[in-house]
Amino acid sequence: MDDKRVYVFLALALLLIPQIPLIYSQPSIDDEVSAVMRDLEYLSSRGVNVSDLVDRLNHALELYQRGDVDGALNIIRDLRARISDLMGTADSVYLMLNIYRYGSAAAVLSTPLLVYLLLPRIYLILWYRSRRRWLVRRVKK
Amino acid sequence: MILDDEVFAVIIAITIVASALAAAQILVTGSGEPFIALGLLDGSCMIGNYPSRVPNGSYVDLCIFVYNHMGKPIYYKVIYRIGSPSDLPTNTTPSKAPAIMEWRGALKDGGETKFRVRIPVYIYGSSGMNATLIFEAWIYSTEKGGWIYSGVWNHLHVFVNASG
Numbered sequence: 001m002d003d004k005r006v007y008v009f010l011a012l013a014l015l016l017i018p019q020i021p022l023i024y025s026q027p028s029i030d031d032e033v034s035a036v037m038r039d040l041e042y043l044s045s046r047g048v049n050v051s052d053l054v055d056r057l058n059h060a061l062e063l064y065q066r067g068d069v070d071g072a073l074n075i076i077r078d079l080r081a082r083i084s085d086l087m088g089t090a091d092s093v094y095l096m097l098n099i100y101r102y103g104s105a106a107a108v109l110s111t112p113l114l115v116y117l118l119l120p121r122i123y124l125i126l127w128y129r130s131r132r133r134w135l136v137r138r139v140k141k
Numbered sequence: 142m143i144l145d146d147e148v149f150a151v152i153i154a155i156t157i158v159a160s161a162l163a164a165a166q167i168l169v170t171g172s173g174e175p176f177i178a179l180g181l182l183d184g185s186c187m188i189g190n191y192p193s194r195v196p197n198g199s200y201v202d203l204c205i206f207v208y209n210h211m212g213k214p215i216y217y218k219v220i221y222r223i224g225s226p227s228d229l230p231t232n233t234t235p236s237k238a239p240a241i242m243e244w245r246g247a248l249k250d251g252g253e254t255k256f257r258v259r260i261p262v263y264i265y266g267s268s269g270m271n272a273t274l275i276f277e278a279w280i281y282s283t284e285k286g287g288w289i290y291s292g293v294w295n296h297l298h299v300f301v302n303a304s305g
Binding site: 030033034037038040041045050051057058061062064065104105108109111115116120123 | 143144149152153156157159160161163164167168170213214215216244245246247248249250252254281283286
């Protein structure tokens with residue numbers, strides 16, 4: 001009797017074990033979306049414009065909620081391809097962004113120095129130009 | 142000197158202050174304190190005209206507004222629960238009432254969305270009683286690999302009539 005129970009248990013186990021990879025191989029939408037979101041957060045932090053990609057992801061989630069799982073997964077697959085293309089350009093975008101930001105800040109901070117050097121000169125030029133047609137006459141005493 | 146010294150000093154001082162402020166605006170990144178906003182609107186997606194009495198077992202048309210100011214794109218969900226005033230969430234803990242429905246979406250930083258929802262209102266019981274319709278905003282954390290309650294919620298108190 002005990003042997004029979006062991007055989008039944010083993011038979012059930014043999015039937016169930018091959019199913020385990022099938023049960024766990026289907027990714028949930030959260031797994032798919034979280035992987036995409038991680039990349040989108042990274043790209044966004046590097047200054048890459050990800051608005052379109054986020055809108056597409058939102059559209060995929062709308063499809064998923066309507067029951068169109070395949071449509072949603074197709075969009076997510078397409079997004080992953082586009083994100084992998086953008087990953088290559090993220091660092092250069094970040095570098096250009098920093099050059100622009102620090103360059104603008106340097107230009108703005110140099111304004112007081114330029115005003116100190118140029119304002120008297122410009123003021124003098126304008127002062128003389130406004131009096132160019134004045135007639136200077138020596139009054140004999 | 143043609144240009145008065147004191148006038149020149151004032152001009153330089155104003156220029157220094159203005160350029161320091163401008164440089165700070167350029168250099169400081171980030172959009173301030175990160176937050177997410179959740180709004181509950183009526184069936185026409187406007188404020189007001191919320192239902193106060195709902196037949197038991199019926200549906201209510203409402204509109205949900207979500208705004209992202211987290212400084213990064215987010216994957217969010219709004220969970221709908223039915224409970225009582227004692228089941229209200231706080232800004233740290235979600236409600237213990239069971240979740241009835243949820244809606245998910247993705248929003249860019251600074252992005253907002255409004256979407257209509259049709260929510261069932263059902264209370265187990267015979268005659269009319271008060272109920273609280275609770276809407277909570279959750280955000281998916283890619284660092285922690287799971288959903289985190291944002292601390293933001295909306296609720297609507299209604300009186301649930303006997304159906305029929």
